[in-house]
Amino acid sequence: MDAIVSRLGEVYAELPRGERAIVRVLLDDYPFAALGSLRALADRAGVSPPTASRLFDRLGYDGFAAFQSAVRAEAREHDRSRLHEFVTRTPDTHRAAEDLRSGLDGTLDAVTEPQLTAVAELLAEARGVWAVGGPLSELAAEYLVRQLASLRPGARRVPESASERARALLDLGASDVVVAYDFRRYSTRTATFVEAARARNARLVLVTDAWESPLAAHADVLIRLPREAAGPIAPLTHEIAVTELVLVATAARLSPAARLAELEQLTQVLR
Template sequence: MLTTSKTVSDVIHAHFGGLTPAERRLAESLLENYPVSGLGSITTVAENAGVSTPTVARMVQKLGYKGYPEFQAHLHHELEASISNPIAKHDRWASNAPGTHVLNRFAEAVMNNMRQTLSELDAATFDEAAKLLGDKKRSIYFVGGRITGALAEYFFTHMQVIRPKTTLMSSNASSWPQHVLNMSAGDVLVIFDIRRYEADMATLAAVAKTAGVQIILFTDQWTSPVVKHALHSFKVQIEAPSAWDSSVVTLFVVEALIEAVQSSAWDETRERMNTLEGLFEQARLFRKLR
């Protein structure tokens, strides 16, 4: 059953994991220049995606529409609403830039990613992950890939202030065996792995899980192979009008977890932070205001 609060884009994202390879190519084609890419005839849409016309017909029914005309009617309605609504026309994210400016296109994509991710994020999963990360009897390891390694480092940098027994693993897989050697049953491994999933990540997850390590995974809507080894998974929307995927919503979830963990034992966190500030003072790390 379709709801009027969801856009066609939302519906496609929600069903993406259950689509066939050909249907996924079609979905990606539709989302590439959304919603205009879906306004042509069923034959044109199929040709643009490199799939057959029956594939288009099957996918729109799988999405919950009665047929292609209803699917396209929803797209027309969205486009009409965005054009005719004076508030939508006035309240651009960057008011001094055209609606088609990269700032506005990026803002719209990020807000859609945030809305979709939050609608599907399970609060119980979030709370359980925060509880694991806050358990000081466990050692916590963080690792990411070529791009997501920066997110792993950001998470680690904050968590090492909040609690002891935290380790940042290099994105270089050759260094992982030494870390796995130090892992004990019940420890936590936080993995960041988004599309173009790195094969070594699944291997690391499998080995760590065999050792009794609890895995928390940050991935995208299409889901890393690591998911089958993970105790908790955060599937975050990452698409943006760019050659690069967006990390904005992933960082949002990370920062929310940081706050949840530090607030759960604030007295201890504050004491560690005060001690750290004293060390910064001794090292003269930061400039003083005169």
């Protein structure tokens, strides 16, 4: 992992809102967003140049020019490393497995007991639970609903079409919970539905990445996964792992043995 990208991820949660906006722009288009002017970077983030400048001071650089020099130096080193790897590499599935295991450990460690308790209470007590995700994270939303529906009634996916979503919103209220999975690049369709649900006083559990979905400010419970969950392949693995934790914690509050037994009986009848 690039050291500068890693550092940006580490400090993100502690930054003021304006500086977070700068970090999101940098990470969404790294390293290219760092190679223009300070004003261009600030304009992309919708903040003032002094706000952007404060971020680089906070990171320990002697101004934006020093930050750019560090980005260029790291990019050159990264290119050299990639060239060496291309020339010398051999298949290393063991290393890939170790990387996946390490990333999963970091993700699971990032979910605290108080967070799990809060989510489990919401999912156990809600009148209805609706799950929604983006282009890939919708698979985690589907997994949550399939498993949760075995534990309690009223667990549903947010439908795809606008008309069906509108009908779902008609019946949403303060007794309902929306579970949203939202990762870069953040889904505008997810945001639109969640904001409409929140306007009707539905509760929100948000699972997002290190840089945080714009929906973070609306969340009753926010689960923020580390940067390792934001790669091109790993996200679903991490999201499913966190969903498993949520399901186990929820099941402990529902005592679903009788429901599960009836489900198994019905399954056998219908085969």
